[in-house]
Amino acid sequence: MTALVTAAVAVALSCYAVAIALAFVRLVRGPAAQDRVLALDFIYINGMLIVLVLGVRYGSSMYFESALLIALVGFVSSAALAKFLLRGEVIE
Amino acid sequence: MTFAASLAEVAIALLLVAGGLFALIAAIGLVRLPTFFIRMHPPAIANTLAVWCTALAVIVHFLVLEGRLALYVWLIPILLSITAPITTAFLSRAALFRERQRGGDVPPPPGGGPL
Amino acid sequence: MKRVFPAPLVSVSLFAMWLVLQGSLAAGDLLLAAACAIAIPVACAPLRPLPVRIRHPIVIARLILVVGYDVLRSNLAVAFGVLRSPWRAPRSAFVRIPLDITDPNALASLCMITTVIPGTVWTEYVDGHGLLLHVFEVDDPASFIAEFKARYERPLQEIFE
Numbered sequence: 207m208t209a210l211v212t213a214a215v216a217v218a219l220s221c222y223a224v225a226i227a228l229a230f231v232r233l234v235r236g237p238a239a240q241d242r243v244l245a246l247d248f249i250y251i252n253g254m255l256i257v258l259v260l261g262v263r264y265g266s267s268m269y270f271e272s273a274l275l276i277a278l279v280g281f282v283s284s285a286a287l288a289k290f291l292l293r294g295e296v297i298e
Numbered sequence: 299m300t301f302a303a304s305l306a307e308v309a310i311a312l313l314l315v316a317g318g319l320f321a322l323i324a325a326i327g328l329v330r331l332p333t334f335f336i337r338m339h340p341p342a343i344a345n346t347l348a349v350w351c352t353a354l355a356v357i358v359h360f361l362v363l364e365g366r367l368a369l370y371v372w373l374i375p376i377l378l379s380i381t382a383p384i385t386t387a388f389l390s391r392a393a394l395f396r397e398r399q400r401g402g403d404v405p406p407p408p409g410g411g412p413l
Numbered sequence: 414m415k416r417v418f419p420a421p422l423v424s425v426s427l428f429a430m431w432l433v434l435q436g437s438l439a440a441g442d443l444l445l446a447a448a449c450a451i452a453i454p455v456a457c458a459p460l461r462p463l464p465v466r467i468r469h470p471i472v473i474a475r476l477i478l479v480v481g482y483d484v485l486r487s488n489l490a491v492a493f494g495v496l497r498s499p500w501r502a503p504r505s506a507f508v509r510i511p512l513d514i515t516d517p518n519a520l521a522s523l524c525m526i527t528t529v530i531p532g533t534v535w536t537e538y539v540d541g542h543g544l545l546l547h548v549f550e551v552d553d554p555a556s557f558i559a560e561f562k563a564r565y566e567r568p569l570q571e572i573f574e
Contacts, residue, residue: 210307210308214310214314218318220318222318222321225321225325226325228329232328238396241334241337243389244334244338244389248341248344254349255344255349258352270374273374274377277378277381281384284385284389285384285388289388289392291392291393292391292395323492324492326495330498335507339491339549340495342491342531343491346484347485369436379525382529383525383527383529387534390534394536405509405545
């Protein structure tokens with residue numbers, strides 16, 4: 207791990223942190239429920255990216271597995287929320 | 299350190315920073331853009347380009363550092379490109395439905411039928 | 414043959430994905446991958462997925478390249494549009510597109526393509542009437558529709574119908 211990659215990891219991680227903070231602004235402000243679902247969807251993608259970058263930082267492929275799991279669980283929850291907005295029921 | 303390895307380091311650093319910057323631009327768009335349907339577009343940047351850059355950086359990193367081809371990392375972009383459209387299509391459909399119920403400024407369905 | 418492999422494409426993809434995830438070509442991994450590739454499509458058969466019949470692998474490869482290029486181009490365009498939005502709001506609009514394809518698998522692929530590309534979002538499809546698409550930056554809807562049909566719909570028509 208050279209200084210260049212360490213610095214790049216730090217920059218990328220701070221970008222993702224700021225992105226998540228901005229998405230939280232959208233999550234709190236709304237105005238409609240669909241905006242909040244969109245913000246949540248964006249936050250989980252960023253969380254997954256953070257885990258992938260941490261995998262580079264610590265040189266471990268274990269992080270990849272958790273990134274894959276975050277992607278899968280995030281997809282299911284976002285799809286369920288969107289379905290709920292469409293009909294008011296998760297399972298029909 | 300050989301020349302090829304330091305070239306790879308530069309590539310990894312650039313890809314990581316590019317991924318972060320694209321996610322940041324997407325977040326700015328999510329907060330700043332005026333209406334919901336315009337706001338649906340920026341998160342797709344994070345879903346595609348940011349994830350592609352980061353996954354490529356991880357693959358190059360493992361290839362150079364440990365000499366193994368970590369192709370499985372590319373499964374994440376493939377998985378996301380399959381799952382993200384489902385969420386987005388559901389969400390835009392739901393938003394359209396709710397806006398119509400609220401009497402918002404959205405077009406009628408194609409063909410003008412019910413729904 | 415049909416009973417052992419109800420969905421050959423799914424079987425091949427599962428086999429490849431298992432080996433890529435394991436990262437090895439050992440005998441045990443090959444055996445497990447083959448077991449997955451045979452068992453999962455059979456277990457999913459009661460869900461009655463629509464059979465997929467695709468042709469023209471060259472057209473598929475070209476479509477994937479075209480979509481990849483468009484994703485890159487559209488990403489940069491949307492990023493630029495976001496950064497420019499304080500001075501000049503993006504000219505986004507709903508565009509109504511009459512569609513010629515009717516095959517459900519082709520429609521699903523078209524939905525995937527339009528949503529993966531950041532500049533367009535698939536909003537609503539009504540059978541027989543066409544599609545409502547939200548576009549981030551559109552100047553001339555007529556030329557946009559013509560380009561959309563030429564770039565994505567025609568190859569999908571060749572592949573699926």
